[in-house]
Amino acid sequence: MTVEQIIVLVLLGCVFVSFFKEFYPPEVTAMGASAFLIATGIIDTQAFLAVFSSPAPITIAMMFIISSALERTGVLQILGDFLRQRARGSYLRTMLLMMFGTMLASAFMNNTPVVILMTPVMISLASGVGVTPSKLLIPLSFSAIFGGALTLVGTSTNILMSGVATEAGLEPITMFEMTLPGLILATVGMLYMVFAGRFLLPDRSSMSSLLGQGGKRQFMARLLIPAGSKYVGQTLNDLPFTSGQARVLDVIRGDTSLRRELRDLELRAGDRVVIKTDTGEILGLKENGQVEFRDISGQGFEPVAADQTLLMEASVGPNSHLRGRALGDLRLRRKYGIYVMAVHRNDRNISDRIDDVSLQFADTLLLEGTAEGIQRLMDDGGVINLSAPAERPVRREKAPIAIATILVVMALAALGIMPIAGLAVIGAVTVMLTRCVDPEEAFDAIDWRILFLIFGMLGLSIGLDATGTAGMIVTTLVGLVGGLGPLAILAAVYILTSAMTEMVSNNAVAVLIGPIAIALALELGLDPRPFVMAVMFASGFSFATPIGYQTNTFVYGAGGYKFRDFIKVGLPMNLIFAAVAVMIIPLFFPF
Structure with a gap:
């Protein structure tokens, strides 16, 4: 050696x-x-640079774009609507329809976005059929994996193995070469889930239900401590919270959040105290006269008239700009007016020293804030809403073009007209030129x-x-x-x-x-x-x-x-x- x-x-x-x-x-x-x-x-160096000319990564990147076009034109939304209509309150029927539909979609699309888009649908369906989401989400993931084995473009691994075979001097894997054995394995998997697997699934509550939300409507109030207030120099415990429902979320001094220092913090004139409380508590504070609900300092402090809070779960997506960054560095309070109350990762809920947590793909966040702020965070691509399917305009009229593109790519590849890499490039350009997906959305869809x-x-x-x-x-x-x-x-x-x-x-x-x-x-x-x-x-x-x-x-x-x-x-x-x-x-x- x-x-x-x-x-x-x-x-x-x-x-x-x-x-x-x-x-x-x-x-x-x-x-x-x-x-x-x-x-x-x-x-x-020259030997290494040859990897960038490998057809497999290029094909995978182009298939991400085509897959995003299918998503953007509402193909998966149609599938979700179909499931809602056909569920009829039956857990078994819902699971079978979901697994079959997800498997079919994953045979033609990258399976990760399929699962990401279907997860809120299954969570919303779970309560309607009398089960917790944990009874449906593992079958959702498994069925997407089944579907990935049915065609060459079902998953990036298939395309990659075709490239490995080609580089070794073998014939590339054709579009449907694995379909029959894949169907047998998928059928075995679905039978296992129906007759055995579903009874092994856990009955888990969501993170928000574990932490509790309270029964009354809650509001996020931002209070200004004016000069001359008797609370200047006192601690947060001295503020006049009487009902026991109020909770201090933050104290903002200038542009600095003092969230980590709340326990021993002495209030100063101009401090803005962010609390979560109910309507009666807000009215009582307003009558007290020692705090202000409007700006008297010229710092742009806004009134709290309609800031009803939401407590919702969201997940960090594969292309989120939050990945790899500590929560304390993201300034979510300043940008969106929302707070991360807990992070769920690896079997546990993290709520202590939360600002030091560096976010990872699939972390589940418990967010608290206004509907407008949470919506802006989702629109910016930071998180994926797990509470409800995403509501954004879809280009349904372009769906036939997107579907035709993926079918033509697969058919021509199966007939050996052109290598899959070339067809994938043509298909990706087609869906962008026809506006099935915007170029920015297309390139964001590539998992670099x-x-x-x-x-x-x-x-x-x-x-x-x-x-x-x-x-x-x-x-x-x-x-x-x-x-x-x-x-x-x-x-x-x-x-x-x-x-x-x-x-x-x-x-x-x-x-x-x-x-x-x-x-x-x-x-x-x-x-x-x-x-x-x-x-x-x-x-x-x-x-x-x-x-x-x-x-x-x-x-x-x-x-x-x-x-x-x-x-x-x-x-x-x-x-x-x-x-x-x-x-x-x-x-x-x-x-």
Whole structure:
């Protein structure tokens, strides 16, 4: 073993530890690994730049744009309306319709936006059928994953595996090559959820109901402490709150929020005190005469006439500008007049030292503020409303164009008229030129984190190949499993890929395991196709943890789930899928 091979193996281990421990975002870790290989001379710059000409990331980016056009033209809204009309108060009927519809949509669209858009619909439907949202959101995520396995464009992992196969000298995966085995697996998954999985789903309350909202209408009042008030120099405890319903949210001095210092704070003239209280308390404070409800200082302090507060749940989306930033640095109070009361992440509600929390994708936030302020935050793309489906104008008249575009792209790709990358570029430009989606919306829809994760992992793959490390791994594997027979080796590849996908990004696993599985098959004199399919299915089907797949991550926070809920429902499905996949893959793709 050479020094370079040792370095690459250690680097590979560090990458997976970082993925699992989340020291850095996955895309930063992946690009960091490539940067390290370039800096040490293990791969040269020109070799790394070749990853940016890979067709897979370009195809994925263009499919994000086409998918956003389907979203913007109201295709998913039509699906949501259909579900509401057909639910008829039946939990089982609602779950079956939702799973089938979501699976169908996810076969043609990127499944993450499908789940994001359908989550508020399912939350609003849950109360109508007498269940909590946690009874519907895991099935929603799982059905989107089923649908992603039905076509080449169903998920970015499929497109990526097609690129891996092409780079290894194999034929690219065609549009419907995986559809029949995918349908069998999806049918097995739906039967499992109907006859077993739905009884394992937890009955979890939402974060807002756990924290309580109170029975009376509440208002957010902003009080000015004028010069000469008897409360100057006193603490917040001395303010005349009599009913016990009032709660101080903030004290603003100049342009500075003193939210962290409320316990020992002495009031000064000009301080603005933000409280949440009911109507009677506001009237009592107004009669007191020691606080003001209007500006007497010239600082632009507004009256509180109609500022009824809302307490609602929202989630941080995959493209939110809030991601990676501490709450205290976002100045949500100043920009939108709202407060984050708690953050739900990884089985727990965070309400202490909340300003220090750095937001992540799928964090669920409990927001309190005015309807206007919360709406502005949602319109700016900061959060996704989990309380109700988003209300924004849709371009329904453009829906036929968007649907026709994706169908033409898929048909021409299936007929081999043009590579999928070229068709995806044409399709993306078509939906923008026809105004199915605005250019700004289109480019915002691209998940650049996924693309840079792929670029970084492709660079690491180049390092594995250039140093002979990949060949060494294959030789070792041949020595271990070479005598077990092709079916046992296929099972080992599937189970290894599935296990790794539950811990780290599915795209990262596909890029790393795919080339090794292909090389292993060639070394043993077997057709690589079944192994390509095994890696593709195993990396796409992630059910046992909330961190292996983005849709699971999103509903994890939105449904108030615990980590063990996914293990309880998803692990049996993983095992069933492994058994079924190993049996049916060789039937469609012989060794």
